[in-house]
Each structure stands twice: as structure tokens, then as C-alpha cells.
Amino acid sequence: MKIIDLRVMRGPNYWSVKHPKIIVLKLALEDLSQTLTNQLPHFCERLKKTFPGMVSHRATEGVEGGFFKTVEEGTTIGHVVQHIALELQTLAGMESGFGRCYPGKGEGQQLVIFSYQEERAGEYAAYAAVRITEALIKGEKYKLAEDISRLHDIREDEYFGPSTYSIVSEAVSRGIPYIRLNRHSLIQLGYGVNQKRIQATMTGRTACFAVEIAGDKNATKAMLEDAGIPVPKGTTIRTQEELKRAIDWLGFPLVTKPLDGNHGKGATINITNLKDAQRGFAEAQAFSEEVIVEQYISGFDFRLLVINGKFVAAAKRTPAMVTGDGTSTIKQLIERENKDPRRGIGHEKVLTKIKIDKHTQNILKSHNLTTQSVLPAGEELYLKSTANISTGGTATDVTDLIDPYNILMAERIAGLIGLDICGIDVMTTDIAIPLNEARGAVLEVNAAPGFRMHISPTYGLPRNVAEPVVDMLFPRGTPARIPIIAVTGTNGKTTTTRLIAHMVKGKGYQVGYTTTDGIYIQDKLLEKGDTTGSYSAEFVLKDPTVNFAVLECARGGLLRSGLGFQQCDIGIVTNVSSDHLGIGDIDTLEELAKLKSVIPKSVSKDGYAILNADDDLVYAMAEEVECKVAFFSMDESNPRILKHIAKGGLAAVFENGYISIFKNSYKIRIDRVADVPLTFGGKARFNIENILAATLAGYISHFDVQDIKTSLRTFIPSPSKTPGRMNLFKFPQFEVLVDYAHNAGGLKAIGDFMNALDATKKVGIVAGVGDRRTEDFYEIGRVAGEAFDEIIVRLDADLRGKTAEEISGPILQGIEDVAPGKNVKLIPEEMRAIAYALEHGEPGSFIAIFTEDVHESVRMVESFKVIQDRKILVD
Numbered sequence: 001m002k003i004i005d006l007r008v009m010r011g012p013n014y015w016s017v018k019h020p021k022i023i024v025l026k027l028a029l030e031d032l033s034q035t036l037t038n039q040l041p042h043f044c045e046r047l048k049k050t051f052p053g054m055v056s057h058r059a060t061e062g063v064e065g066g067f068f069k070t071v072e073e074g075t076t077i078g079h080v081v082q083h084i085a086l087e088l089q090t091l092a093g094m095e096s097g098f099g100r101c102y103p104g105k106g107e108g109q110q111l112v113i114f115s116y117q118e119e120r121a122g123e124y125a126a127y128a129a130v131r132i133t134e135a136l137i138k139g140e141k142y143k144l145a146e147d148i149s150r151l152h153d154i155r156e157d158e159y160f161g162p163s164t165y166s167i168v169s170e171a172v173s174r175g176i177p178y179i180r181l182n183r184h185s186l187i188q189l190g191y192g193v194n195q196k197r198i199q200a201t202m203t204g205r206t207a208c209f210a211v212e213i214a215g216d217k218n219a220t221k222a223m224l225e226d227a228g229i230p231v232p233k234g235t236t237i238r239t240q241e242e243l244k245r246a247i248d249w250l251g252f253p254l255v256t257k258p259l260d261g262n263h264g265k266g267a268t269i270n271i272t273n274l275k276d277a278q279r280g281f282a283e284a285q286a287f288s289e290e291v292i293v294e295q296y297i298s299g300f301d302f303r304l305l306v307i308n309g310k311f312v313a314a315a316k317r318t319p320a321m322v323t324g325d326g327t328s329t330i331k332q333l334i335e336r337e338n339k340d341p342r343r344g345i346g347h348e349k350v351l352t353k354i355k356i357d358k359h360t361q362n363i364l365k366s367h368n369l370t371t372q373s374v375l376p377a378g379e380e381l382y383l384k385s386t387a388n389i390s391t392g393g394t395a396t397d398v399t400d401l402i403d404p405y406n407i408l409m410a411e412r413i414a415g416l417i418g419l420d421i422c423g424i425d426v427m428t429t430d431i432a433i434p435l436n437e438a439r440g441a442v443l444e445v446n447a448a449p450g451f452r453m454h455i456s457p458t459y460g461l462p463r464n465v466a467e468p469v470v471d472m473l474f475p476r477g478t479p480a481r482i483p484i485i486a487v488t489g490t491n492g493k494t495t496t497t498r499l500i501a502h503m504v505k506g507k508g509y510q511v512g513y514t515t516t517d518g519i520y521i522q523d524k525l526l527e528k529g530d531t532t533g534s535y536s537a538e539f540v541l542k543d544p545t546v547n548f549a550v551l552e553c554a555r556g557g558l559l560r561s562g563l564g565f566q567q568c569d570i571g572i573v574t575n576v577s578s579d580h581l582g583i584g585d586i587d588t589l590e591e592l593a594k595l596k597s598v599i600p601k602s603v604s605k606d607g608y609a610i611l612n613a614d615d616d617l618v619y620a621m622a623e624e625v626e627c628k629v630a631f632f633s634m635d636e637s638n639p640r641i642l643k644h645i646a647k648g649g650l651a652a653v654f655e656n657g658y659i660s661i662f663k664n665s666y667k668i669r670i671d672r673v674a675d676v677p678l679t680f681g682g683k684a685r686f687n688i689e690n691i692l693a694a695t696l697a698g699y700i701s702h703f704d705v706q707d708i709k710t711s712l713r714t715f716i717p718s719p720s721k722t723p724g725r726m727n728l729f730k731f732p733q734f735e736v737l738v739d740y741a742h743n744a745g746g747l748k749a750i751g752d753f754m755n756a757l758d759a760t761k762k763v764g765i766v767a768g769v770g771d772r773r774t775e776d777f778y779e780i781g782r783v784a785g786e787a788f789d790e791i792i793v794r795l796d797a798d799l800r801g802k803t804a805e806e807i808s809g810p811i812l813q814g815i816e817d818v819a820p821g822k823n824v825k826l827i828p829e830e831m832r833a834i835a836y837a838l839e840h841g842e843p844g845s846f847i848a849i850f851t852e853d854v855h856e857s858v859r860m861v862e863s864f865k866v867i868q869d870r871k872i873l874v875d
Helices: 043-050 052-056 067-074 077-091 119-138 144-160 163-172 208-215 218-228 241-248 272-287 330-338 356-367 404-417 466-473 491-507 534-541 553-560 589-596 616-623 640-646 685-700 704-712 743-753 773-787 804-818 830-839 855-873
Strands: 001-011 021-028 099-103 107-115 178-180 186-189 195-201 236-237 254-258 268-271 291-295 301-307 308-318 321-323 379-383 394-399 420-427 442-449 484-488 511-516 518-521 525-526 548-552 568-573 604-613 628-633 650-654 657-663 666-672 729-730 737-740 761-766 790-793 823-826 845-850
Touching: 001 119, 021 077, 021 119, 043 052, 043 067, 043 119, 052 067, 052 077, 067 077, 077 099, 077 107, 077 119, 077 144, 077 484, 107 119, 119 144, 163 178, 163 186, 163 195, 163 466, 178 534, 195 466, 208 218, 208 404, 208 804, 218 404, 218 442, 236 241, 241 272, 241 291, 254 272, 268 272, 272 291, 272 356, 301 404, 301 466, 308 379, 308 404, 321 330, 379 404, 404 420, 404 442, 442 525, 442 666, 466 568, 484 491, 491 548, 491 685, 491 704, 511 534, 518 534, 525 534, 534 553, 553 589, 568 685, 568 830, 589 616, 604 616, 604 685, 616 628, 628 640, 628 685, 640 650, 640 657, 650 685, 657 685, 685 704, 729 855, 737 743, 737 855, 743 761, 743 845, 761 773, 761 830, 773 804, 790 804, 790 830, 804 823, 830 845, 830 855
Parallel strands: 484 548, 484 568, 511 548, 568 604, 604 628, 628 650, 737 845, 761 790, 761 845, 790 823
Antiparallel strands: 001 021, 021 107, 099 107, 178 186, 186 195, 236 291, 254 268, 254 291, 301 308, 301 420, 308 394, 321 379, 420 442, 511 518, 518 525, 650 657, 657 666, 729 737
16 A cells, blocks of 8 residues: 555645645555455454544444444445544544545545644644554554654644634634744734734734833833832842842842743742752753842732733633642652643643653752652642643633732733733732732733633633734724635636736725736736646735735646635636546546536635536536526526526626626626727637626626726736737738637637638647647647648647657647648747748738747747838838
8 A cells, every 4th residue: 555646735625615624645555455444354453452542433324433333344444544544633632523535546546535733744644544554454563652742743843822723713713814824823814905913922913112021021020110010029140149149138038030031931939048049040041141039929820811901811820730649659640640631742732741850850859859759648749830831730710800909900011011912920829809918929921921721721711812812903893804706717717817807906906816827916927927726825815915816726726735715705617628637636527627616615605606607517516606606608598597587696698799797687788899809809709708707706896887897998908918818919911819728628719719800821839738638639639620721730848748749649630630631830849830930921811829938929929020010111
């Protein structure tokens, strides 16, 4: 068994729209292709022993233990790999839950689909699941703990911390999208101009100077003291001599901590002698050259949380501790405590496992204890000097107990320091008593305070402290999204995308759009290439200047990683025809249609899917969507349109020479087709379909009819406006068309256009894209043979794994079969082929160049035209 292919889906995709984050694993089962699990001796017993928690997998049985029952009765090896991959993630604190298994296209192949929380973890789980399955089949021993440990490491490195996760979850619950900007939990909430950013519990509103003040504990203490807030006396030192002078002044007990530390790192509390003070000083200097020495305030450790100037929660924090039972060693007590199901590694669960580190060893040593010591029954032993949850401490919610004086004090502190999200550490005997009366003190002020103690306290009521954060970033009624129009189809999607972007720009929006030519922000090309995948979509949605996105979504990007967004407002499917078949396991038109249908399925419920009613496969997509539907058609008498309109639906049709919108029983004429430049006087009928789709998109977006008409009139096809799409050049004696059409459907559309022209001779420069099927090359030849009087067959620079003969041979055969004896030349190099056609252009002829390199082809034609024009001037 081996992995043939592994793809990571990051958005709605061919295999699942509702589960965007999935791994798609293609397996070659080899000798196991005909083997079911019930044919493998003792396999189920080994599986149960290795993964006892898998009893919770219900599988298709729908009951606990359902998957084990399926294995006993006999299921495929791929199905086992799927469930092991899910269970591995669960054991590492990343429960996912969604999975499917399908027969592959090749002999002995299976497709395994399973969800993930963290991308790298999903990939690792895929490879590990295959290794483990093979070991179980062979009955070999396997060190499962190593895989779980590695997955834990990945989770800690890359998974959202509890604070970040709580904010993102709250945002998502309100329909606010998010994009992860890096591995370190820098998160964009919202799209385009409406975006806000967070990192842990710091936001784009968090003032840099406030973070600096909070990080300088001396400066913080001075500001608070000046404002009448109780703080412990203390000083900052650098040397052992200064430590002794501080002790003489302050007396014991003391606290030492690094000047710019956080999370309790390097802090030592309740120091009662010089030796411990020197040790605490050394530990603090490991994190900061300057060390704070201050009075130790007795009492309990409390954290007060203020967000956007308002107190929201308070928690009592208790350091990691154990209670003796008179028989167990301290090590055994810690191990017993760590078995609490609420404890995990790092931020995996609501509590963190207690580690016996150097700090713990020092505490034990100060009490003349070791890990093998036995504590008397009922005796409590604190294992850490600070109460941080991240070091194994616990938290008790006390929000409802806090005295009003302490609430006001907390809100004043946040304002004094200038933090929008502020954590205040207080030491006092009772938080229900005003701090000044209880002889307590404020110990620290924290920027980016952790939320775990509030959202998942060990004891008491959980508090949704993420809610006021999202309220602050996006006050009710504030937009987080920008309008998104997504366009897909086999032909016409780039022209449709560009026309809609032009229309949107005309309404004053700052539009970002993606095409097969590149990524454009406000009509400026920022990234060149075929940019129709998830990366390109996110590029636009991350841009802080964009307030409207028009995104071309092609087949390749959908198969590679899915959509770059979860929802769009309008989804357009222009058509589905034979192209790219035989690539990426998409072998039939029906499968290609299913892939394209991801776009309309991803439209929000209040949005619109705009579908071609003349295309059977596209029309059928209306049955699968949850949004509203609008159709377009080249036939106003199309029964599908008439039925849709009769039900109060919306449509755009080509009727009586006009682009018209049908709404209920009303007909709204937008413009005469012949007056729209993109139709070339009505001759380019295939562009009329694109105009219908774009017109509907504008109308649904509430653009005024006159504004839509103006956009159609001012969208002039040209190399700058529509590169490679019907770029027409008029030479003194002949005309040249440069177009990107690269399939039989595109060639036929251009052929139909040329039939309406008065040309004495039609010349075509054609090629086949190397990753297509032999029958696709042959069909290009047949269409070219019917459309042109003279044909030049060229080759792309990249043959994509095929030989020149494998591409040109079927094309030439297709031409020969429909037009024997046709004038055909084979000129492999594209620029040479174009040069030959231009140099031999005859009066009254029309030369159609179907190009791979649009920009170079246009440049060559323009250069040749300049030369011709100069000759005329000279003559």
C-alpha cells in the first residue's frame, strides 16, 4: 500500500462544501486491493487494542462501536486508514470527525477523505495512518506514542491557543469570516476594507505605547501608585549587592521577578531568607537583566479582565498543587493529578499537565522534600510559585463576587495604561472586599492576557469574554464582509469577470479581481499568471483597500485546495463543456459539472446563483443550491426561463436584439446588443452569454439600469482591458484576432464569429494543451478544419509530459478527416508561427491566433502593425 497523491483542501471543494478543511488521500492498495478486514486474521482485535477510544466511532451503523462492527463484518483497508487518521488527531487533542472513503479511478485505488483542524497535523496523520494500518495487518509492533507526541508538537506549534480560538469562534458565530495570516495566530477577521486583526488577545486597536508601559513593570507601578492604586513597595536591581540593600529596606517576605517577564516566567514568591532570594534573583535574570524585588503580599491570586474599558470577568488562580494521602509519593500524587481528563499538553485542554521542572525541584528542596517524599494525609503542597494556568494551576470564576470598588479600580487601571484588553493581577485575601481595606495590592498589568481561566475555569461559571472583544472590533451593524462575486465555467469566465469588475468600478467601488491573466487591485496588475485559485482569492480578500471582490474560480484551483472563501454573495456558472477531462480524476462532463457546482453551492442563503439555462448540466445545479437562483438564456422562449419567470423568478435573456431582464411579468431592456462593443456589432454571440450573466450580477447588486448600460457601452475589448480575449487588430489589408481560446468549444465560438465576417480567407494558428486527452486534440483539429481555410499548427512551450507528435498528430488527423487536402503547416514555435502568418497575410484575410503567451503574442502583432503603418507612410 502506498500514497499516490495527497491534497489539502482549505475551502469548499469537490468532495465537501460543508467540510472545507479536509485531506484528500489517494491510495494504491496493491496486494490489498481485493482484501476486506474480515479476511485478515486477528485484525479487529489488534485495532481495538491499539485504539480503544475508537469505540466512539459510529460509522454508518450510527451507534457506539459501529466502526468496530463494520471492521468485523468486513470493510476496505482505505476505510480503516480514514478512521485511524481521525483517531490520531483526536488523541492529540484535535478532534475532527468527518470522513469518507471512495473507490479510486485506477485499479486497486481508493480515495480517503478526512477532516483536520491543523493542516500539518492532517498531513502527518495521513502518512502515520498508512504506516499503522500496514503494521496492524502484519501483526508488527508499532510505537504509537511517537506519532501522538509529534502530533502534539504540531498542535502546540500551529493550532490556535484557547484565547485566539475563543475570539475566532465568536466571530464565526456572527458570520464574520477569518483568514490566518501566519503560523503564530495572527488572524484577520473580516475581508478587505472591513478587516480587523488580532494576535492572541492583542488587537489592531491595542496601542503600542500601552504594551510597552505594561511590559515595564516599574513604569506601570509608578503610574498606578500616582493614581492612588495600592501596589507593593519594591525596587529594580541588577547585582547581588543591590539585592542585599533591597532586602535591608523591604524586609522579608519578598518576591523576585524579571522586569519584562510574562506568564510568571522567572518569578519567585514568598522568599523568606537570603539564600532563596539569591536563587530567585538568578532565575529572574535568566529572562531579564533587570530584576524587580518587592514586598510579598499575602492572600490569593486574582486576575481581573477589562475589555474596551469595561470589567468583564474575574478569576481566582491557584498554583499547581497536590494534597497528601499519607501513602503516595509526591511523584505519584502528580501523576494521579495529571490523569484528570481535563488536563492535557500545553493548551490542548482546559487545564495543563503539571511538569516536575527545575522550579518545582527548587520548591521541594526548600521544604526538604524530594519527588519520592510522602505527604501526610490532607497536607497541601504548592508545586509552583505562580498561579498560571499554563504551568498547571487551576482557576475559579469569582466574577459575581467582586466588590464594586475593585471593578472601578480595574477599569481605571486599563484606562491609565491605555489597553483595550487588559489583565490585572491582584493579590488579596478576599476579592469581595475593597482592595485598600483588605490590604491587598495590584501586582501586574498584562497586555494580551490569557482567556482560558475565564472561558474554561476549573470551578465556577464559564464567561464568554470573547463576546466583548468582537463587540469592540465590530460594533453591532458594522460590516465585516465585502461583496464577493465568484465566476466559473469552461469558457467565458475571464471575460465575465472583467466585465463585472468594470461594472463594479463604475459604481465607485475599489474592486479587486482575479483572472487567468493575474490579480488586479483597483485595475492595477499586482501579480501576473493564472491566478484563479484559493491563494489568489485570499490575496484580494486580504487587501485593506478593496471593498468589492470579483473572483474567477477555475477547475485547477478547486481541485488543488478548494475555494479561498467560505461564502460568496453571487456565484456564476457560464457553461460546462469538454475541457480538462482526464485530469485530476475528473473524467466526465458530469464530474466536471459537480466540480463547478461548488461555486453556486457556496453562495449565501440570501445570495444568488446565476446559471446558464441553455446548458443542461448548469441548469441542473439549481436543484442542489440553498440560495436564490437567476437564469440567463440566449432564447427568450426557453421553457425553463418561462417556467422560472412564472414563479416570480429573475432572468436575463437575449430577445429581439436586446439584453433584457425578466422579473415577474415585467421586461426591462438594458441595451441593444449591437451597441455593446464586446459583441462586435452582435457578431460575437458567445460574448452575449457573458454579458447576460454580468448584467444579472449588476442588477442583483442593486446597480441602476442606466449604470449597467453605461458599463456595457464603455467596456471596450482591447489588449489592455481584456488581454487575450477577442483582441482585434485592423491592418491595412487584413485583420488579426488574438484569443486565449484553448479548447474545441472556444475555437468553435470564434469560428461562428468569423462566419459573420466578410473575409476572403480565414487563417487559424492552433495548438493543443499538453495535459489534455488525445480525443481533445483530435476535436481541436476537426473544429479547425471546419473553421479555417488555412491552418498553422504550433506547440506550447511546455508540452506537459507529452511529445510533440502526441499533440500535433491527432490535431492533424482531425483536420484531415473533415477537410482532406486542406492547406496545413506545422510550425512548432509560437512566435515563428505568428510571424509567418503576419508576413504572408493576404488582402481581405482574417488571421485568428490562439495563443499560449497572450502578452508576447499581442506585443508581436502590435510591433508588426507599427512596421506596416510606417511602410504606408513612407510609400
